[in-house]
Amino acid sequence: KNQVEQSPQSLIILEGKNCTLQCNYTVSPFSNLRWYKQDTGRGPVSLTIMTFSENTKSNGRYTATLDADTKQSSLHITASQLSDSASYICVVSAKSNDYKLSFGAGTTVTVRA
């Protein structure tokens, strides 16, 4: 069964600090990996997408990395802001299925002033 594991489950950081979220997956054959941000009471919004050949992708203060060999990804948030408080979900898709996504449980980030 394709699985996506995220860590930590939650974290609290002070405004202005950096943090890194982890995602390990077993999805195969791998197609692409997205990081989504989900604000409370809203739907998930895509931050980055990476395919097999990409190992880094940035979107403003968000930088995602991918190691397809070890099946690991990370999302780094630089100079955190209060608006970064949200759940971050790692989503992986397989080449064998063009619509079913494997979702991680998410990491809840709380940024405090």
Place this chain on the structure above:
Amino acid sequence: DARVTQTPRHKVTEMGQEVTMRCQPILGHNTVFWYRQTMMQGLELLAYFRNRAPLDDSGMPKDRFSAEMPDATLATLKIQPSEPRDSAVYFCASGPRPGPYYGYTFGSGTRLTVV
């Protein structure tokens, strides 16, 4: 910005009642999804439509859930009869073409509480 519109945003109903959730996908998007999100299970796929045809509804309890797309601007998810275990946030998402690479846009969800 184009967006997926879901109604209602919140719904509280009594066990046994029928619940209908509606979704207006982004104009021109030909793939539509229904997902359910709970604390325990996270996001789960309930139904998938392509060009209004249901291609996968294996994630839905068949005896009580039904999903339809009467036209390209409306997708519905019905629960009859509703049960307390159906309490969750239901998301609709749409995409411009098949394949996750092109990205899906999620609506803001319908928070359903069955008492």
